[in-house]
Amino acid sequence: MKRKIMIVEDSHTVRRMLTQAIVQQTNLDVDAFDTLDATSDIAVDDYVVALVDLTLPDAPHGEAVAVLLTRGVPVVVLTADVSEDKRQSWLEAGVLDYVMKDSRHSLQYAVGLVHRLYLNQSIDVLVVDDSMTARHHTAAQLRKQLLQVHEAGHAKEALAMLERYPAIRLILIDYYMPDIDGITLVRMLRERYSKQQLAIIGLSVSDKRGLSARYLKQGANDFLHQPFEPEELQCRVSHNLEALEQFNSIQESANRDYLTGLYNRRYWFKTGQQWLQTAQAGRYPLSLCVLDVDHFKQVNDHWGHAIGDQLLCHLSDQLSQFFPDALIARFGGEEFALMVPHCSSQVLCKRLEGLRQQLRQRPLALDIPLYVRASFGVITMGQLGMDEALIEADRLLYQAKTTGRDKVVSQDEAQLEIAR
Template identity: 30%
Template sequence: MKKLLVIEDNKSVASVIEHIGTSAGYEVTVAHSFAQVKALLAKQRDFFIATVDYSLPDAYDGEVIPYVLDHDIPSVIMTGRMDDKIHRKLLQLPIVDYITKENSQAYRYLLKVLHGHLTNHKISVLVVDDSLSARQHFCRLLKRRNFTVYDQPDGNKALQTLEKHPSIKLLITDQEMPGMSGVELVQTIRKKHPERDLVIIGCSGVKDDFQSARFIKNGANDFLKKPFCMEEFYCRILKSIEELRYIEKIKATADSDYLTPLLNRRAFIEKMNNDFTDVIENELSYIFAVLHINNFKEINDNYGQDGEDLVLVELAKLLKAHFTSQPLARLDGSKFACLASGLETEEIEASITEFTKLVSQHNISFKEQTITFSISLGGTAVNKQTSAKQWFEQAEQALQQAQRKTGTQVVINGLAELAKDNEQVSLA
């Protein structure tokens, strides 16, 4: 656990911040005075972040802030008083943020800041500006908030970096650059990266009123006018990241099966179509499989809706555990799908057969009863199909063959043809 240092003389406020820090996932240490901070930091310095009260009984005018910063601890300043002098002073310091202790909204904002400091490293940001000093300034501000940062001096190099690092979720670009302007860069990026996948913020120091509209009309999410205030920069960045996370959450909800943690039919088919070329050209072997729970109606008749749902959830868990990191879906009702991969087709076939046996041996405890079930599975060896649609058609046909038989059955078509093709390639 990352460590949070809470410096606050008001014990009630300190207790609230401690609770917020704990709920965000921190191990919290509290100090109530500047003297306690000095004694604490003399022994311990591995704090990930600190909340620092501006006024302490023995440090009324913010003297504790530079002391904590000198120990390389990122700091969020909490203050109960604010005027122009204090505001200017705080903006000149390399702090994470400042929060005025006015109402409950301030503490909700603090939770966002603390949570963001734990998770922002997962978000990569690309800064594009031909001015070295401007790039360095952007990067310092972003790293202060714990983002992973890349920077490039022009549009062409920015496109290469974007291609190399798909984890980049935010791009900040200047307008006036040699070779490719910021607006041209935005236009090029939007051909491949929609707004739901990548946030773009344009910026410019030119005093033209139309620059912001020009950027946004060409696909940017927001605009910053240089020079900008640190506060405005962070507000715009965090708002954009929050919107991106919200969109990702909506998309994840839309793509997921309502009962199990697997993809739903629509999202899975979309993924298979998108991945089709990579799968066909990949050196790995693949079997696309569709599986169905045998006698599923009887499970509902014997155990009701709750028992039926439990079987579906358990099967999804077994799939995730057995076919680790491989595409899985609940297609509908009691039908699931998997794109299983391995070095050899025989290896995948053995794994699939092993899975069906594992399912038939699995016992589920339900209301002092034990539920057992089995599956039938139809698959096709992925080789020369012209579309992912053919995977489904061929696997469904194989499943129908398996279901005509009794008990747990596995039918995988196309293995002989694949072996023959591989033999011909080997002889050639």
């Protein structure tokens, strides 16, 4: 995705404040210019959006807006004055939005708008409307917001689109459509997707009483009368996408271990059960490892709990690097688990041995000569249930602990030891 933001503003104060706020709050890259001429030699394809002042020394009458729009850069106007006529002319010219240079709130609005546009580059939306003219108009407005837009002319096509493009996160649905109307389609979608998975905005040109309420009662997140103002569409879309993102952020936090950032035990069991069912149905190997840091109490007693926490984070980072294909969780304390699909216990043991050797060679920090030592129990799950598999992996982990620690023990090795 594009990460660069352009600011064209002759006020040093405004330019500096915008630059600092965008960099600090969004971590995006900013190029700031004080004249239109300064932008003439740059590659405009690199920019998400340009924030452009209307009165520049070499473009005193808004010429910079027209020039940058012609060059294909999405533009947000920076202005100290706005009237209805000016606002309408900007929007008709293709300007995304305008920001008043009159308060700190306006500065925050600009930062939020920039961040929203940056995120929109990777968000898929769907417009469902049997009127090609209305559908294309709505889609064009959404594309101006840098969203990835798909279109459908009726409900069945919309359902097919959602199957084809599972990344769609927002759908705008007109009411009047052949065979299946918009409200019926909303009801059908809510049987498959929750409000946290898919946001729905109802659309209609009708002023029929109660239509918006019927949309909302069937599960729509929002409703918008047509024809709508571009700014209203932008605000409704942005608010619904932000609500989805906030929910996903909260859900992600609930699924993560607070210290290491790995998944927690609850999420691992829930998702792991799905992985196991899929592997058993597909008849491919799924291997499980339970591991435990050796002598962790001694680490805490000697080095302190802060260093102990660093050690757990160090191990977590190494696990994530060595096993990008695995479902990894901190079970609690110094115990971890990972599940790797399409991987036999023999292969997993080899990969874990590589991790174990790496841990032995890499200290926690240059000034902390502390190395992670861990024991591992490994099995291929086969037709075992989750509880049975964990009991067996725990047994193998215990065998590793009681036969010297700092080793990987699998089913095959355990059986070989018994035979001896």
